[in-house]
Amino acid sequence: MISSGSLGLVEAFPNKIPHKPDYSHPKGTSPWPKYGEKPNANTPEVKAWAKLVDWSKVPKLPIRKVKSPGDAPECPKHDVPKSDCWWTCTGCYAPDDVVDCPGKNAWGLTFDDGPQPGTTESLLALLKEKNVTATFFVTGMKSAKAPWLLQDTLEQGHHLASHTWSHSGLTTLTNEEIVAELKWTEKYIYDHTGYKIKYYRPPYGDVDNRVRAIATQLGFTTVIWSNEWDTQDWQLEENTISSKQIVNIFKNDLQTLPKRKNGVITLEHDGDPKMITMARTLLDMGLAKGMKPMDIAQCLNDPVGYNAVPKKPEPKFESVKKPQEELSSSKNEPPKSSPIPDNADNKATTPPELSESDSNDESVSNDESISNGESISSGESVSSGESISQQSVKKVSGALPSSNAAGLSVALWTLAAVAASLVL
Template sequence: MVKLLSSSVTVLVLAIASVQAQTTINPADYPAPNAIPPVNSPQVVAWLKEIDLTGAPNIKIHTGQPPACPNPPIKDECYWTCDGCAADDIVKCKRPNTWGLTFDDGPSPDTTNLLNYLKKTQVAATFFLIGTNVVQHPDIVKREATDGHHLASHTWSHHALTTLTNEQIVAEMKWTEKAVMDATGLRLKYMRPPYGDINNRVRFVLKKLGYIPVDWTGDAFDTNDWQMPTMAETAVLSTFTKSLDTYAASNRSSGFYCLEHDLNAMTVGVAQKLIPLGMARNISIASVPVCENDASPYQLGGTAPMPTLPGATVTVSATISATKSGSPSATTTAGSSGGNKKASGAESNKVLGSMIMAVAVVAGLVLV
């Protein structure tokens, strides 16, 4: 246990070091916010020279935000949102009995409240970041990293990727990559397409850039938080409760990825009510790299030490059989940019809590 805890501290200190090594972000150095970046800028031209886009599938560019489904479907497009075709996208958490916790569209000013909650409950998540928002709130992104969360891309401007040219997709991804690199020193590896809008042409470009697409586990695990306030919070909670009940009654042989957002106070508020529903059903909670058993959650080429999973696992867990017998328990998973922490028993929780507090103090000193 001592060795594992020590390794966890090491990983967290590496994350802190990565933030300390960041470059100051100047918004003037970036494209206009919330707009598709031009592809003729010197920076994008340089990026395009680094990759070979020849051989990309010749699939018609769609229109709309999000696009309507083509009728009839386009042959060999493998359009996830319309055909249900995921190709080799990640759609399920590999770990059994595990909720892959993800948040899209941030960071926003309300993300801080979510981070406070996740820290209190010792839960780690993956944040799919919009590049425009990273430039506006780099300090929040730094905190996400130092708090042990995993960072991933949600493009620069949140435009549907099947509506963009190959070159525009490169610009969307690389500007976001640069913004996160400037803020944390970490080079992103995972991404989620806005609206889940992805087909084989988009996948081709993303793979050329070294990205792994992560969708979510179907409509049942879309929390619909993005529909608030048109959809009442009670409806969001009721709908997702039914999905969790259905999952809890299954054999839980694989996990799932949800769709949540840290976009505003409403989505952040409902997240703090949704997460306890999973805990009450003894479902483990983890970030994407923990779900995927990926010990290298970022691409090489960053300017900071890469947090890794080995040695960063400490256990706090209750079995499904305990749940069925009615034994009280709490299951959570936290981690250091992909590492998970589990603790078992009062003494382990006490030691783990002390470690987290110590690291938090160090983080505070580093970031002052």
């Protein structure tokens, strides 16, 4: 199956991060936004990132209201214009939103809100047992608490994507705050894995055309989930739903598969042990119905799944001899011929003597090839374009020794000398 790991892209990380229960920096020294808070939009980094956006192409839509910072927005009592394409309150999907997998029975397996030490490891073990890959939509703030889990996820061949930094509803943020949420998460993942993320999922699915326009210009693709395929497992942590209810929801979803032309993308989470137990149950149910779990990159036939990947390290080989050195070191190989000096008076000199060890080789006659297996006859041209007469050919063959152990080297030396004499 196509995944980041199966493509051999995970060769080495910039630095392998040790597993630590708390990877937080000493107080006041972390270069990253604070945990649980929206990133500050008034920083040099965010100002520089904001310049990547052509703001004339971003719709001037209202900032949505929210009861508590970080929550999903409230839907207004009045009708929302269709041109807003606000998913949260109208269920609108834009043409470029990733909602389904194109392939029949393809199952885009996704998990949000991690990484979470203690539960993400259990999920990784489950997926390894089932031999399937998934996409992990991680938040920047949780990644900063457990960056080794990003590397563990990639090493198992899974796919990383963004769930923003603080998990705030994006339509409730200013333009610059949206930039900060997306780019800080991208930067953290890139700095700690070498992978530059391509896909993001807006928290709560909260996206409108303003958010889309900003995200698209920053290089991100919006991924939501298939209609009615939210497993509702996030309620397990809040004890507002039972495991039996989730199973019944998923069972009803499975009954719609025969009528579907495309595959599906499901929404699950990895923030609580109860979610991992439920993930096993749902995975077994889907596999029994012929569903084919895969990460979003594979679901979309995207062979890379990122905007940038780590450069594979150059292979290290032992030093080897150059081809000419290998030839000259082989048995019975003639010594290298010396080129005619530039200041030679165009006079041929005597060819080098051959050792007695070469006397067993066959002789080269007038009819044998001298260069590249081709014989030189009267009227045949040499590199200078001049022809060699029959008498010259006899002169060449007579100058050759009876052994051809020197073969090509001596022949070439002799030809060069004869060619030089013709210029006289």
